[in-house]
Amino acid sequence: MTIVLYTVAIAPCAALMQIEILVNPSSGRGMGPERSARIAELLSARGHTVGVQTGRNRNDAIDWTTHACRVADRLVIVGGDGSLNAVINGLPKDAPPIALSPLGTANMLAHELGISKRPEDTVTLVERGQRQALDLPTVSYLSERTRRQRRAFLCLGFGYDGELMRMMHAQRSGPIHKAQYLKMIGEVLRKWQPQPQRIIADGKDCGEYIYGLISGVSIYGSPLVKLGPCSLDDGAWELFLFRDINLLRGGLMAIAAAGGQLEKLPDVQRLQVRHVRIEGAQNSPLQIDGDYVGTTPLEFQVDGLQAPLLVARP
Numbered sequence: 001m002t003i004v005l006y007t008v009a010i011a012p013c014a015a016l017m018q019i020e021i022l023v024n025p026s027s028g029r030g031m032g033p034e035r036s037a038r039i040a041e042l043l044s045a046r047g048h049t050v051g052v053q054t055g056r057n058r059n060d061a062i063d064w065t066t067h068a069c070r071v072a073d074r075l076v077i078v079g080g081d082g083s084l085n086a087v088i089n090g091l092p093k094d095a096p097p098i099a100l101s102p103l104g105t106a107n108m109l110a111h112e113l114g115i116s117k118r119p120e121d122t123v124t125l126v127e128r129g130q131r132q133a134l135d136l137p138t139v140s141y142l143s144e145r146t147r148r149q150r151r152a153f154l155c156l157g158f159g160y161d162g163e164l165m166r167m168m169h170a171q172r173s174g175p176i177h178k179a180q181y182l183k184m185i186g187e188v189l190r191k192w193q194p195q196p197q198r199i200i201a202d203g204k205d206c207g208e209y210i211y212g213l214i215s216g217v218s219i220y221g222s223p224l225v226k227l228g229p230c231s232l233d234d235g236a237w238e239l240f241l242f243r244d245i246n247l248l249r250g251g252l253m254a255i256a257a258a259g260g261q262l263e264k265l266p267d268v269q270r271l272q273v274r275h276v277r278i279e280g281a282q283n284s285p286l287q288i289d290g291d292y293v294g295t296t297p298l299e300f301q302v303d304g305l306q307a308p309l310l311v312a313r314p
């Protein structure tokens with residue numbers, strides 16, 4: 001864990017702030033430290049007091065969040081969706097606003113909200129960004145025979161989705177390239193053994209499905225894959241359930257999603273949900289915000305906690 005302080009003031013602005021930056025040194029093929037240093041330099045030149053910390057793992061990020069939320073007026077995250085997930089799992093209810101400088105593989109939230117990678121735009125977010133509340137549901141699941149909990153901000157998926165991330169996790173030895181995902185998609189569809197899961201959504205028994213997504217955003221994996229309209233702060237997420245998936249059907253689903261017509265496919269069910277239970281005779285792999293975390297049975301609950309994310313003013 002490395003901490004750097006920037007305190008040089010060259011051109012003070014009207015409202016000076018204490019700003020804490022967390023950088024993932026692995027994100028962006030190692031570009032994180034350079035970008036965070038540039039953001040810190042620009043903020044310091046405007047009179048702000050800036051601290052920069054390198055978070056080398058998930059625990060570093062959670063510990064940093066606990067401390068930074070006590071002292072900072074603004075938080076800045078230089079990293080990908082995984083870095084942001086770690087941070088939101090350390091957020092208190094009264095957390096300061098968060099500016100994201102996207103530097104990951106997918107950067108799904110940045111695509112959803114049009115968040116720029118430019119350091120100059122990050123500075124603008126810090127000083128003049130508009131707060132966008134982001135629902136942070138709790139997910140309870142099984143990991144190594146132990147019940148665990150994690151907050152989510154993007155999506156979770158069981159079945160095919162979870163198996164894809166499980167295989168990526170098993171083979172990962174460094175930064176992930178998008179081409180690796182594309183190569184793995186067909187391999188998982190050929191080898192994956194589905195385990196039907198029973199879905200109880202807000203008290204309603206939806207039946208058994210082999211694959212499902214619960215999403216808080218309108219895209220999935222890429223801006224080209226559109227799940228449909230989705231509010232970030234309405235206290236509910238969108239549940240998509242699929243009775244079957246194979247190479248042919250997976251291609252049809254991708255085409256339908258590109259046109260925003262996924263829910264119109266036969267045997268695809270979409271529901272707005274606040275509470276979901278998923279369990280089956282055999283456990284099914286699970287991913288949360290793009291990370292393989294364990295398996296079903298799981299319980300999903302939108303319980304009121306929100307993150308104050310900074311977005312560009314219209």
